[in-house]
Amino acid sequence: MPIEFIGRVSGVDDELCLVAAIAERDDGTGRALVFQAGLEPPDDQDVRLGHDTHCLVTETHGTAYGCVRELAIDGNRMHVIIDQHALAELGLTDTEIQVELAIAPEAIELLRQYLSRVLTYGRPEAQPTVLRT
Incomplete structure (x- = not known):
């Protein structure tokens, strides 16, 4: 059964690293997906640690690198x-997550732009096989 939630809060950042996030609530409760990548190309240490790709963090602070196989945004x-x-x-x-994007169209567009950058970071074999933002 797919994991489903309504994303009412989104955010992007590129100060310390590339970040694109969507969350159920702005108070930190509920479901959340935070996609991250470096600003600079991966270095030798990143490669050794397996951090030479995108990172996904969930609301429980669970973290995995290079784990997004597909991501598509169609409308909201x-x-x-x-x-x-x-x-x-x-x-x-579950491996499948469905998010209804209950955010402004401008926020969806910004999320699309940042997700494209985050998910194409690093080693090609760790990038999603399907990416439609």
């Missing part, structure tokens, strides 16, 4: 497929 719907091997790390129960 975001569909995400996560690698099965990352479920335990992320604290998730």
